[in-house]
Amino acid sequence: MDQLLAKIEQYKLEIQASSVGSKEELENFRIKYLGTKGLLKSVMGEMKDVPNEQKKAAGQLLNEFKLFVEAFYQQLSDSFEVSDNQSANYIDSSLPGQSLPLGSRHPISIVQNKMIGIFQRLGFSIAEGPEIEDDWHNFSALNLPENHPARDMQDTFYISQHPDWLLRTHTSNAQIRAMEKGELPLRIICPGRVYRNETISARAHCFFNQVEGLYIAENVSFADLKQTLYFFVKEMFGADVEVRFRPSYFPFTEPSAEMDISCLICSGKGCSVCKRTGWVEILGCGMVHPKVLENCGIDSNKYTGFAFGMGVERITMLTYQVKDLRLFSENDVRFLKQFT
Numbered sequence: 027m028d029q030l031l032a033k034i035e036q037y038k039l040e041i042q043a044s045s046v047g048s049k050e051e052l053e054n055f056r057i058k059y060l061g062t063k064g065l066l067k068s069v070m071g072e073m074k075d076v077p078n079e080q081k082k083a084a085g086q087l088l089n090e091f092k093l094f095v096e097a098f099y100q101q102l103s104d105s106f107e108v109s110d111n112q113s114a115n116y117i118d119s120s121l122p123g124q125s126l127p128l129g130s131r132h133p134i135s136i137v138q139n140k141m142i143g144i145f146q147r148l149g150f151s152i153a154e155g156p157e158i159e160d161d162w163h164n165f166s167a168l169n170l171p172e173n174h175p176a177r178d179m180q181d182t183f184y185i186s187q188h189p190d191w192l193l194r195t196h197t198s199n200a201q202i203r204a205m206e207k208g209e210l211p212l213r214i215i216c217p218g219r220v221y222r223n224e225t226i227s228a229r230a231h232c233f234f235n236q237v238e239g240l241y242i243a244e245n246v247s248f249a250d251l252k253q254t255l256y257f258f259v260k261e262m263f264g265a266d267v268e269v270r271f272r273p274s275y276f277p278f279t280e281p282s283a284e285m286d287i288s289c290l291i292c293s294g295k296g297c298s299v300c301k302r303t304g305w306v307e308i309l310g311c312g313m314v315h316p317k318v319l320e321n322c323g324i325d326s327n328k329y330t331g332f333a334f335g336m337g338v339e340r341i342t343m344l345t346y347q348v349k350d351l352r353l354f355s356e357n358d359v360r361f362l363k364q365f366t
């Protein structure tokens with residue numbers, strides 16, 4: 027019995043000193059001590075040599091030893107699991123990262139930014155105004171008094187709770203607000219969203235974007251207007267594009283004109299986009315009506331000015347050859363991701 031006790035103490039020391047560095051060594055440890063032909067089994071086998079009266083004490087001793095070996099093994103294998111987990115969480119910072127899908131700018135924003143950039147190079151700065159506007163800034167100040175038939179040129183959304191309010195039909199409201207401030211000379215462009223009560227189709231929508239421009243100083247002439255717009259068209263569409271002006275009517279400009287460019291899609295030969303004429307209208311323009319200047323407190327004997335306005339959707343359709351304007355507001359990513 028004493029011999030057995032001494033042996034077990036010896037084994038315990040040996041086990042405690044054993045170092046296990048890999049899964050393979052762990053398995054060897056298990057086989058050596060806990061396996062069917064292992065040390066534990068052979069020590070247990072020594073029970074038969076123990077005299078009967080000592081069997082009980084020896085049984086207890088062996089049982090304790092068994093628990094000790096099993097607990098030790100468990101501890102070793104637990105420590106391996108921890109290091110396994112650690113390797114699962116280990117981040118190899120030298121691996122190439124997973125790239126996140128990046129969005130792209132909306133084609134309307136791309137084109138609008140380009141338009142703004144061209145006018146900024148000519149010294150225009152940006153002026154903005156509210157999309158919910160009162161009747162004065164959207165219509166009356168622009169020489170469109172109540173019951174003026176030209177109000178029908180732009181079908182208007184009115185705000186039913188407030189009879190004087192409406193959704194602006196053009197960004198000219200921002201021009202009126204800028205003129206009312208009275209700081210002259212004035213050279214601004216007004217980008218922004220506008221609203222008209224129109225049936226939605228491939229060519230028209232109930233909301234769209236405009237860039238309008240206004241230049242007021244002494245001795246501004248129609249020639250200045252034409253040169254400004256020539257510069258814009260060449261920068262926007264390239265040097266080969268042709269331009270023509272046609273007389274037109276707007277209540278807020280006199281004289282008024284509309285400007286066409288040669289069709290970019292068929293190069294002037296005639297197609298469905300230009301309705302077989304070879305020309306596409308892109309903007310309205312003219313010399314600011316003296317009444318409009320007076321409405322904003324500007325002396326029309328001293329100052330003259332020109333104004334122009336165009337739709338960003340139309341310019342974008344020509345730039346990217348998009349044939350249906352509804353695509354711009356449907357948010358179909360397959361369409362939107364084509365533009366960079």
Ligand code: PHE
Nearest residue numbers: 196276310311312333334335
């Ligand atoms: N405000 C006009 C429109 O929206 C465009 C325009 C602006 C025409 C300035 C002439 C001069 O239709």
